[in-house]
Amino acid sequence: MEIFKTIDDIKTRLSQLTGEGKTVGFVPTMGALHKGHLSLLETAKKETDISVVSIFVNPTQFNDKDDFIKYPRNDERDLLLLSQHFCDIVFLPSENEMYPEPDERVFDLGNLENIMEGKFRPGHFQGVAKVVSKFFDIVKPHKAFFGQKDFQQLAIIKRLVDVSGLRIEIVGCPIIREENGLAMSSRNQRLTPGEFSDASIIYGTIKQLPVKLKSTSLSEAKAWAEKTINSCPGIVTEYIETVDNESLAVIDNLTNTHSFTCCVAVFCGKVRLIDNIQIFL
Ligand code: AMP
Numbered sequence: 001m002e003i004f005k006t007i008d009d010i011k012t013r014l015s016q017l018t019g020e021g022k023t024v025g026f027v028p029t030m031g032a033l034h035k036g037h038l039s040l041l042e043t044a045k046k047e048t049d050i051s052v053v054s055i056f057v058n059p060t061q062f063n064d065k066d067d068f069i070k071y072p073r074n075d076e077r078d079l080l081l082l083s084q085h086f087c088d089i090v091f092l093p094s095e096n097e098m099y100p101e102p103d104e105r106v107f108d109l110g111n112l113e114n115i116m117e118g119k120f121r122p123g124h125f126q127g128v129a130k131v132v133s134k135f136f137d138i139v140k141p142h143k144a145f146f147g148q149k150d151f152q153q154l155a156i157i158k159r160l161v162d163v164s165g166l167r168i169e170i171v172g173c174p175i176i177r178e179e180n181g182l183a184m185s186s187r188n189q190r191l192t193p194g195e196f197s198d199a200s201i202i203y204g205t206i207k208q209l210p211v212k213l214k215s216t217s218l219s220e221a222k223a224w225a226e227k228t229i230n231s232c233p234g235i236v237t238e239y240i241e242t243v244d245n246e247s248l249a250v251i252d253n254l255t256n257t258h259s260f261t262c263c264v265a266v267f268c269g270k271v272r273l274i275d276n277i278q279i280f281l
Pocket residue numbers: 028029030031035036037039040145146147148149150173174175176177183184185186
């Protein structure tokens with residue numbers, strides 16, 4: 001496994017490899033790696049010749065300074081995990097390497113940045129777009145791999161590729177869960193054992209929606225889900241939203257709808273968690 005810390009060095013190495021006709025698969029991460037991240041690496045290894053994983057806690061996508069400070073970081077453990085999983089190249093840039101000066105670009109993300117995560121985390125997706133567009137420019141991947149756990153982010157990245165005219169295939173990968181159903185997340189490390197166990201109510205509830213919808217309306221089912229999740233002391237729902245699988249347009253009735261995605265954000269104590277499920281009727 002090769003590790004690069006500067007843009008010049010990784011660019012030189014990658015242009016050598018692509019010059020030999022190798023395809024590049026890219027997995028951007030913020031580190032504190034878990035099996036969700038490793039599943040993206042596995043898919044990248046299957047679908048491309050050279051796997052590149054970046055580890056960078058991107059300051060521009062945090063609307064909450066405290067969340068940025070408390071975000072778990074463990075480069076040594078991450079590098080060990082990546083080498084054990086046969087990653088080819090790791091890119092581990094410093095903040096100064098990525099942002100030698102402020103990135104003032106504004107991306108056209110359409111209505112995608114005004115709903116759900118965009119609404120509750122102002123500026124978050126502009127920050128995501130800034131860093132991913134920089135990474136795409138440096139790594140020039142043939143394919144890039146993103147988790148469906150961050151369902152709205154996946155849609156944002158597809159739009160970024162579209163509006164920037166990039167020829168990168170964006171591959172969405174399934175959500176990897178803990179045994180109790182909780183979607184794996186680096187932020188789960190910040191949960192107490194009690195909170196970790198309580199947080200199973202999130203997926204435990206939304207996965208019951210298809211059955212619930214056989215006997216109630218969408219708005220009643222959403223109200224039921226919110227009440228059920230909030231019935232757990234210490235857990236507070238920030239939003240629960242039902243949207244089109246592709247456009248993410250909000251769906252408020254199910255006429256002519258066969259499938260949609262239910263997205264949820266909750267605070268579990270001080271830790272903010274998101275999850276989603278695609279529902280087939
Ligand atoms: P992060 O380090 O949280 O920025 O995540 C890096 C990538 O891993 C993103 O594409 C995430 O969607 C993906 N990811 C995070 N958690 C999971 C999970 N539980 N299952 C699948 N992919 C995930």
